[in-house]
Amino acid sequence: MFFDSDMFNDKVTLMKLDGTIVENIAASVQRDKIFIDDGTLLIEEGDILERKMSNGLTEKYEVTDRGYYEAFGAFDAHYQCDVRKLTSVKETVPSSRTINNYFNAPNTRYNENSTDNSINMVVNDDTSLFDEIRATLKQQNIEENELAILIEQINDMQQSIGQDNFSDKYARFIKGLGNHVTVVAPFLPALSQYLIA
Helix, strand or coil, rough: CCCCCHCCCCCEECCCCCEEEEEEEEEEEEEEEEEEECCCCCCCCCEEEEEECCCCCEEEEEEEEECCCCEEECECCCEEEEECCCCCCCCCCCCCCCCCCCCCCCCCCCCCCCCCCCHHHHHHHHHHHHHHHHHHHHHHCCHHHHHHHHHHHHHHHHCCCCCCCCHHHHHHHHHHHHHHHHHHHHHHHHHHHHHHH
């Protein structure tokens, strides 16, 4: 016996993660600790210890550290479990919190409590980007003269990659799209990367 037997005036029920239940365990329930003088029990982190009090209420505690001590000299094996009270007032999340997200992959997305309706386009090189824009416009119901002008503007943009005048060519193309801007919208993020280059 490690403690004075008068100290163990609480009765707890052990509810293990595997569904095993052990009732009527003599214990001493403290604020953040539960002492159990029975080293034969198999208590593990994540197990629940439940205490029914004489007033009819029930308290539940999650074992965060089993605190098992082997028999030593005159002391029997026993537990000094660190616990977290589950039936206490729930912790509130601070109103301001910092979330750091690190992404290291193409087309990576993060949505928190939202719906992602964006469109991702994977383009392997400059040529295929502009080829895809041309092909997309050709599939639309665009007048032949208007399509020819847009294709010429795409060619001008492609030829001016890395040059100071790319932003002018980009602005001219966007302005010329008129009602067809929604068709090209999925390509705009990829095109805009050349504005910074």
